[in-house]
Amino acid sequence: MSTRPVPYALNKLLTDIARQHQMRESLSDQEMAGHALSEGERAALRDGDIGRLYELGANPYLIRRVFRRRFTI
Amino acid sequence: MAEIVAAALTAHAPLITGRPEIGRPEQRDRLYAGFREIGRRLQAARPDLLVMFVNDHLQNFAYSNLPAFCVGLAATYQCPSPGGAKLMRLQPRVVRGNPEWAMGLLEAGLEAGIDFACSYEIESWDELSVPLSFLMPEGDVPIVTVYTNCGAPPLPTPRRCRDVGAFVGDFIRGRATSGRVALVATGGLSHWVGTPETGRINPDWDHRILDHITRGDIEPLTRLTRDEIERDGGNGGQEIRNWIALMGAVPGWKGELLAYEPVDEWITGCATVWVHP
Numbered sequence: 001m002s003t004r005p006v007p008y009a010l011n012k013l014l015t016d017i018a019r020q021h022q023m024r025e026s027l028s029d030q031e032m033a034g035h036a037l038s039e040g041e042r043a044a045l046r047d048g049d050i051g052r053l054y055e056l057g058a059n060p061y062l063i064r065r066v067f068r069r070r071f072t073i
Numbered sequence: 074m075a076e077i078v079a080a081a082l083t084a085h086a087p088l089i090t091g092r093p094e095i096g097r098p099e100q101r102d103r104l105y106a107g108f109r110e111i112g113r114r115l116q117a118a119r120p121d122l123l124v125m126f127v128n129d130h131l132q133n134f135a136y137s138n139l140p141a142f143c144v145g146l147a148a149t150y151q152c153p154s155p156g157g158a159k160l161m162r163l164q165p166r167v168v169r170g171n172p173e174w175a176m177g178l179l180e181a182g183l184e185a186g187i188d189f190a191c192s193y194e195i196e197s198w199d200e201l202s203v204p205l206s207f208l209m210p211e212g213d214v215p216i217v218t219v220y221t222n223c224g225a226p227p228l229p230t231p232r233r234c235r236d237v238g239a240f241v242g243d244f245i246r247g248r249a250t251s252g253r254v255a256l257v258a259t260g261g262l263s264h265w266v267g268t269p270e271t272g273r274i275n276p277d278w279d280h281r282i283l284d285h286i287t288r289g290d291i292e293p294l295t296r297l298t299r300d301e302i303e304r305d306g307g308n309g310g311q312e313i314r315n316w317i318a319l320m321g322a323v324p325g326w327k328g329e330l331l332a333y334e335p336v337d338e339w340i341t342g343c344a345t346v347w348v349h350p
Contacts, residue, residue, distance in 0.1 A: 012137070
C-alpha cells in the first residue's frame with residue numbers, strides 16, 4: 001500500500017504514441033518538445049533505455065508498447 | 074428470467090495470434106485447441122449476450138482518467154482496430170455492443186453502491202480481440218464489457234473484484250426479461266510485461282491459481298495483495314482480477330482446465346478454463 005504518483009508528463013507522452021499504434025527505438029527532441037519532462041526522462045527517451053524508463057516510473061505496458069523493438073523477447 | 078448459460082476464463086496476449094510461428098508447435102496447438110473447445114461449447118450454449126470481464130492496457134483509460142471499474146456502453150467495439158490488427162495479425166472487425174443492457178447494469182450498480190464508471194467508446198486491444206477471434210469467430214453475439222483496472226496502480230482489491238462480479242451475476246439472474254448470458258473473463262496468468270523481468274513466467278504460481286479455480290475455492294484468492302501478486306505473478310498476473318470477478322458471479326461453479334501452457338515466446342502463462350456448475 002505504497003503507490004507513488006507516477007511522472008505524469010512521461011506517461012502522457014508514451015500514451016499518446018502508444019495510442020497511435022506506433023513503435024520507436026528512441027524519441028526525438030522534436031517529439032518531446034512541449035512536454036514537461038525532466039532531463040533524466042528526456043535522456044532515457046532519447047536513448048530508448050527501457051530499464052531506466054521503468055525506474056523513472058513509466059508504466060511498463062507503455063514501455064513495452066512503444067519500445068517493443070528494444071526487448072530481446 | 075435471464076440465466077447464465079456458460080462461463081469461461083482465458084489468457085490474452087497479443088503474441089498468441091500475432092506471432093504463432095515462434096511458439097513451440099505442440100504448446101501452441103494445445104492452447105489453440107483449448108480456445109477452440111471453449112468456442113465450441115459457447116456456441117452450443119446459444120448465448121444471446123457475452124458479458125466480458127477484461128482490463129485495459131492504457132489504450133482507452135490513461136492517467137488522465139482511470140476508472141477502477143468501467144461498464145462499456147459502446148454500441149460497437151473495434152475488435153481489433155485497423156491499427157491494433159497489425160500486431161495481433163487479426164482482421165480488423167467490429168463487434169456489436171448492447172448499450173441498453175449495459176445501461177441497466179450501470180444504473181443498478183450505482184443504485185446498489187457499485188460506482189461503475191462508463192464509456193461509450195472502447196478500442197479493444199488483446200483483451201477482447203485475441204480471445205474473441207477463437208471464441209466467436211463470426212462475431213455474431215453482442216458483448217457487454219466490465220473493465221477492471223489491472224495495469225495502472227493503485228488497483229481495486231481482489232475481494233472488491235469478487236464483489237463486483239457477484240453483483241453482475243445477481244443482476245443477470247434477477248432480470249425479469251429472458252436472456253441467455255455467457256460470461257468470459259480474460260487475462261493472466263503470470264507474466265511480466267515491460268518490466269526488467271519481461272519474459273519471466275512462474276508456472277508454480279499459475280498452477281496454484283488454477284488449483285483454486287478448478288476447486289471453485291476462490292476465497293483465498295480474494296485475500297491476495299497487489300504486492301503478493303506482483304512478486305509471484307508479475308504485473309501481468311494482476312489480471313487475475315478479471316477471473317476472480319467472473320468466479321464471483323457464479324458462486325459454487327468450478328473450473329475445468331482445458332489447457333495450460335507457459336509459453337516463453339509469448340511471455341505469458343496461458344490457460345483456457347471452462348467454468349461450470
